[in-house]
Amino acid sequence: MFKHKLVFISPIIILAVITLFSLTMIPSVSPSPKELPIALVNEDTGVSLPDQSQVNMGKQMIERVQSQSVPGKVAPVKWISVDSLAKAQKGMKDKDYYAAFVIPKSFSENQLSLQTPKPMSPEIQLYINQGMNSLAANAAGQILDGIVEGVNEGVRTQLLSSLSAGDAKLTVEQAAMIVEPIHKKVVNVNQIGTKSANGNAPVSLFQPVWMASIGGAVLVFFALQKSFLTGRKQKSAGISAAIGIGAIMALLAGFWTTWFANSVIGLAIPNFSDTALFISLAYFTYFLLISAVLSWLGMKGIPIFVLTLFFGLPLLAMPKEFMSSFYQDWVNPWLPMRPMIDGLRDLLFFGKGFEWSHSVEALTFIAIGSLLVLCGSILKKDRRLPEQPIG
Known part of the structure; x- marks a missing residue:
């Protein structure tokens, strides 16, 4: 048996096969998102303050989100400004965006009401394009959740500081709003359903x-x-x-x-x-x-x-x-x-x-x-x- 060359080259063949097929795992080892296209929509109409100035807190939030990118580094998200929710929904239908971050019309008005006895919770709408790719959709959802949580933390701190400075007492409604000042509404579009092998x-x-x-x-x-x-x-x-x-x-x-x-x-x-x-x-x-x-x-x-x-x-x-x-x-x-x-x-x-x-x-x-x-x-x-x- 040992006179056959195949006996001696078989270990090399085995190692070559293992190496070749092990290379197939490279793309799936610790994958991380790079420039996921996500639509940014600001439909906030803003409010007029007593001094006649205009405030658009939705615009400020959009600018804050866009400024989080670090120069010289590939960002996990590529923010794309879109004029309206309808255009963002069409873009998700056309598989242009994995998700959409939408600020509704009454955002500024409701956020200013947080310091009044009858607060109205401002809302941010997160549209997740499930059908485009479940892995990317989950990643986009987690990224957007983190952004909303960060915004909530900032608004919570600002609200508490403002109330403390004015030595005001919290109403029951305001106390309920402190935990989550900004409400998050998640909408799944192009849903994969329950019988889709998790979208695969x-x-x-x-x-x-x-x-x-x-x-x-x-x-x-x-x-x-x-x-x-x-x-x-x-x-x-x-x-x-x-x-x-x-x-x-x-x-x-x-x-x-x-x-x-x-x-x-x-x-x-x-x-x-x-x-x-x-x-x-x-x-x-x-x-x-x-x-x-x-x-x-x-x-x-x-x-x-x-x-x-x-x-x-x-x-x-x-x-x-x-x-x-x-x-x-x-x-x-x-x-x-x-x-x-x-x-x-x-x-x-x-x-x-x-x-x-x-x-x-x-x-x-x-x-x-x-x-x-x-x-x-x-x-x-x-x-x-x-x-x-x-x-």
């Missing part, structure tokens, strides 16, 4: 589709190999048949995956037919992509897609703002599975249907490019020798 349903649906597309492409590839097609005419017919079989498998995979996820696993699927058709498109795209690589590289191309899955999977559930600059700029944009994940988020959490969108466009262009490469393999010279007749 798109990734959960992707994995079986990706593996099935690899399996389907390999089976069709072997069938073409065993057919021993020669000449451009036969190869064209074989590839046409393979594409047709792939389209049939895509429809079966799309509707079966959607039915199984909804009826057996229990995932919430708002629109069954649109989701099934989108998954069918994704399967067909990946089938063509894998078939195109197999047509030129043979089974040597399969490790490409296996490694793509292992290296890409940790990134699929992670917002780009949590990635390092390398993964954000050079890995994430080139993952062929990203359009499927984004498209499923639109279908499952944003109430969209199977329509022409960025995700459908990306999958379509990948499919067209793969189809051209697959058809180009017709021109490739066949190195196999034809079978010799017996006798």
